[in-house]
Amino acid sequence: MLEHRPTFIGGFADWATGINIKTLTAVSVAARLKELIAIVLIDCGVYNQKYAR
Known part of the structure; x- marks a missing residue:
């Protein structure tokens, strides 16, 4: 469970950055x-013609 958390946070950060x-x-x-x-x-x-004058 602990190993999966950083990837989830990193994935969320990548998604938000994207x-x-x-x-x-x-x-x-x-x-x-x-x-x-x-x-x-x-x-x-x-x-x-429109804006030069």
Whole structure:
């Protein structure tokens, strides 16, 4: 029983860390998508027409 406990705690820590990493990854992916959309709009000239003035 004592031998199993550290692995359970470690497994729980890994699971919680994995959730944190997934959340951070989703946030960074969303930020990069926004950047990519802005770059595409600038390339198309839409962004410049709307916001350059």
